Amino acid sequence: MSAAAEESHKHKKPKRPTAAFYDVDGTLISTNVVHAYAYYAMNSPMMSKKLSKTAGLLASLPAYWLADKFDRRLFNVHFYKNYAGFSEDRLVVLGEEIFENVIRPNIFEGARSLVAKSKEQGHRQVLITGAIDVITAPLADFLGVDDFVANRLEMKDGIATGRLLKPVLAGASKALWVRQYGEKHGLDLDGSFAYADSGSDIPLLSVVGHPCAVNPDFRMRTNARAYDWPILNLK
Secondary structure (H helix, E strand, O other): OOHHHHHHHOOOOOOOOOEEEOOEOOOEEOOOHHHHHHHHHHHOHHHHHHHHHHHHHHHHHHHHHHHHHHHHHHHHHHHHHHHHHOOOOHHHHHHHHHHHHHHHHHEEHHHHHHHHHHHHOOOOOEEEEEHHHHHHHHHHHHHHHOEEEEHHHHHOEEEEEEEEEOOOOOHHHHHHHHHHHHHHOOOOOOEEEEEEEOHHHHHHHHHOOOOEOOOOEEEEEHHHHHHOOOOEEOO
C-alpha cells in the first residue's frame, strides 16, 4: 500500500450502523389495539363487567373509527382511557394473555422471515408502534428484535390513569422519534429501512433511505407508487 493510500485508509470514517424500523399493527400482525382491548372486554372474569365493557366498546367503535381516520394521535389519546383503573401488575399479565391469544396467532406469515433476513444483513431491529408497551414487549421478545418503542400509560400509585405519557406515538411523532433514536445511536438513516402499512406512517417511511410499504392501505399504496417505494405483501 502506498503512503498516500495508507494515509487515506487511516482517516477513512468507520461505517455507521443501520436499522430496520417496523410499524406493528397491519404491518407485522393482522390485529390492532381495538382487538387487544376487545379480548379483555370479552374475557373479563366478572359477567357484569364483561357485559358493560363489551357494550361500551361496541358503542364507541364509530367514534374510534372517525378519530382514527381524522387523527391517529387523537384516537390513541381517547382509546387508552379504557385502561383507566388497571393495576400495573394486571396490565403486565394482560399483555402476556393478549400476545398469546390475540397477537401471536395473527402474526403475518412473512413477518418473521422479513425480520430474520434483515437481522442477517446486520441491521438493528426496532419495533415502533402506537400499541402500549406491556402488549408490545412479548411480541418484541418473540421476534427477537433489538429494541422497541410503544405508547406508555401514566401510572399513579401503581394504577393506570388512562392518560398516555409523552411522546404519544402516532403519525409524524413516529418519524421524529426515529430521527432522535438515530442521533442517539449514531445510525446511518440513509442506509436504514422502515416498513409500514398505513398512510398515517408516510412520515415514518420518509425518514429513512429505504422505505417499504407493507400490506398498504390505499393512501400508502398511492404514495409508494408515486415515489417508487417497494411494496410487500406479508399476508
